[in-house]
Amino acid sequence: MGHTKVHVGGRPCRCGARGCLEAYVGAAALVERWDGALPGVGEKAGLAALLAAAEAGRPGAVALLDEAAELLGAAVADLVNLFAPERVVIGGWAGLLLGPRLLPAIEESATRHALAFPRSRTALALSELGPDAVTLGAATLPLCQFLESGGTGAR
Numbered sequence: 001m002g003h004t005k006v007h008v009g010g011r012p013c014r015c016g017a018r019g020c021l022e023a024y025v026g027a028a029a030l031v032e033r034w035d036g037a038l039p040g041v042g043e044k045a046g047l048a049a050l051l052a053a054a055e056a057g058r059p060g061a062v063a064l065l066d067e068a069a070e071l072l073g074a075a076v077a078d079l080v081n082l083f084a085p086e087r088v089v090i091g092g093w094a095g096l097l098l099g100p101r102l103l104p105a106i107e108e109s110a111t112r113h114a115l116a117f118p119r120s121r122t123a124l125a126l127s128e129l130g131p132d133a134v135t136l137g138a139a140t141l142p143l144c145q146f147l148e149s150g151g152t153g154a155r
């Protein structure tokens with residue numbers, strides 16, 4: 001859902017469009033938008049520094065992560081309103097890095113932005129599968145095909 005729109009005509013996104021959620025809350029965007037970031041620092045080190053600055057109470061870092069939580073919560077609310085899922089799981093390396101700090105604010109934002117009934121039936125959680133969950137999930141697809149074929153590999 002990183003490329004759903006949160007601001008029509010907003011910040012440019014790496015997908016070529018403007019105003020995507022990722023252009024505001026993605027790791028690269030957060031590091032780029034933080035005025036305390038050191039030049040040339042990569043996404044992982046930059047995001048870790050941003051989190052550390054927020055944990056230390058630096059106002060710019062706190063405000064940036066507060067805004068990220070607000071936007072993520074609004075995006076979760078869109079999912080809740082459209083699909084009424086039982087659970088929304090936040091994962092990926094950046095999600096797992098920031099999640100412990102942001103999850104309560106994301107939940108609060110989602111509650112404010114979503115319809116009350118479906119929100120009351122949707123839990124938010126951090127992934128328990130680690131930062132490589134997407135890669136591991138993709139790797140299971142050929143294994144599933146192999147097992148479904150009875151081990152012959154034929155479809």
Ligand SMILES: [Zn+2]
Pocket residue numbers: 002003013014015016017018020022023
């Ligand atoms: Zn995009």
